[in-house]
Amino acid sequence: MHPQLPLPRTTRRGFLQLAAASASFGALAGLRALPAVAAEPAALGTFFDARQTGILAQIAERMIDTGDPAMPRLRDTGAIAAIDRTCRALDPALTGLLPVALLLFEWGPIVLDWRIRRFTQLSDAEKDAYLAGWMNSRFEVRRMAFFALRNLSFLGYYSQDATWPGIGYAGPLLAAPGAFS
């Protein structure tokens, strides 16, 4: 993180614009049900489509930025695939708003903060400041969207065996998943 950067401010007007753009976003506070169309799994049996996956990857890159060269980079792990797998396995009533949340993260800098670039076009420092803005937002809905994506990022990253040596986790005692015969 780069706490020295000023946090992007969310104006009430900006938030209302967001609300108008997505009337159902408020439901993300509880990851509640959303229209089935938004929950429709994308092609190729994945939960997120290619565009959403690209946004998710950039968010997750910042969420798990360790600054430690000994830790694997997100892109070198199967973290994003693990997140996708997890979302696919859950009841759509719980996950349906995640694609919407990704789009709002992507367009938020323009819609909410009057910047001229989308999230994926920001520098790393700007991305971190933007994410911190969501984390510390006075709007509960934004904070909850942030934590949903934050925790999914951690789930994906720390499910990877390659991350465990760097935190001193010895890993499962079972030799491999489903090792019992």
Place this chain on the structure above:
Amino acid sequence: MIVKLLERSGDLEVRADVCVIGSGAGGAVAAAELAAGGRSVVLLEQGHHWTKQDFTQREDQMLPRLFEEAGMRQTVDGAYTVLQGRNVGGSTVHNLCYAFRAPDPILRVWREEHGLPDLTPEALAPSYERVEKTLKVKQILEAEVNGLNRMIRTGAEKLGYSGFVTKHNREGCIGAGYCILGCSYDAKQSMLVTYVPRADAAGAQIFANARAERIEAEGGRVRRVLGRVVDHDGSARGTIEVKAPVVVLSAGAVASPDLLLRSGLANSSGQVGRNLHLHPSVMLAGYLDEPIHAYRGIPQSYYIDEFIDLEKDPHRGYVLMPITGFPILTSANIPGFGRDHFRRMRDFSKMVGLLALLHDRSRGQVVSGDSPAKPKITYRMEEEDRRQLSASLVHIAKVLFAGGASRVVAPYWKDPLELRPGDDLSVLERRGVREGEIALASTHPQSTCKMGGDPATSVVNGFGETHDVRGLFVADMSVFPTSLGAPPQITTAALADRTAHHILSRG
């Protein structure tokens, strides 16, 4: 035989003497006792039937398999994470096996303040004894106390705090430590390996992937249960109809009231879904200078009861319990993101946790949501409860430092506090515990279909039968008239045993 409905096609229509909904600490016991007593029993469980072969000790695989909402169930405001099981065996498959009876002063309150004169320790003893024998409840041995719990005990003893090594329900435990992800060795004596097989052996028909969605009554008597076959992801396949003159609802303190509300039953008092107690908990993390690998061994064996005196005041107090986690759950509880987050995550192997679990008076509510998968849970701590939990932070930090921690982190989402030995700990109490500012959790939601003698103020009577609908019983933590003030697994099972024997006695 346990039938996984996903592995067969078509709808399910059956008749039985009793339909039990839910296979956790209440439902499994009720089903087994009723089947053993000669009743034809159908047991419906919305979750899947996972067994030790499926328990991979990996969080990313087990959290979605074993927990409601993959372990991410929260109150509507996101302040409390509510952990509940969703599988054959219910929460007993992931719980940490503390085995306590209901404290006598709590039973006294239930008798004297809730019109339940029969709930004496003596009257409940036969049920407790049957349950404890079946679950092989025993004292945890000194040699089984792991590094985390030894460290916490050292801290408590240095401070002169009252505490003890508890009983548990494990047999042949090798101390792998993965209890919360399901026991890969069948050492944990959960419902999955005890009462569910007993129910099966006694002839109960057990259906997994079977979600009850409506209970119907006619002429004041329960008549049938309607539901759906649900996939792992919650999508519906076939329909279910179970005709039965007796229904035992044991879906837990969130799903049970949700189902009653959806069915429009048993709510003449207006109390269904109300009175929710959470046993809310807050945790601090301690860091040692050397790795302790707190996740190895029995996770919880020591129990600090210095701050609860139910004889003196049966309505307040809190206990302290060691806690640990694996990387994913731990990372979710560490504030921040990026490098700031990793600075604390890097020392995962040196990390220990100690939580305060509150015997709460605050009351929340469960109401139905858009989907049965997502009931709405609301809960807000009253000021006295908040004051107690805030005070607990100081005692947690003291124990961690006395036990050898070189730093303690209070995981406030914004500006976490990092304390060193000798620091003024009163800052913790001043900052306190407020919803949305620090991680709060509940593993014991309860009291949403509370038991009582007065139909105007309670949902079920002393045997768990609803005041409004004959033949409709509730047998899970929903029925506790107040917060139990102790780990609830054994009491839930004992009350379900009592309900089952009452049904059998009616002929």
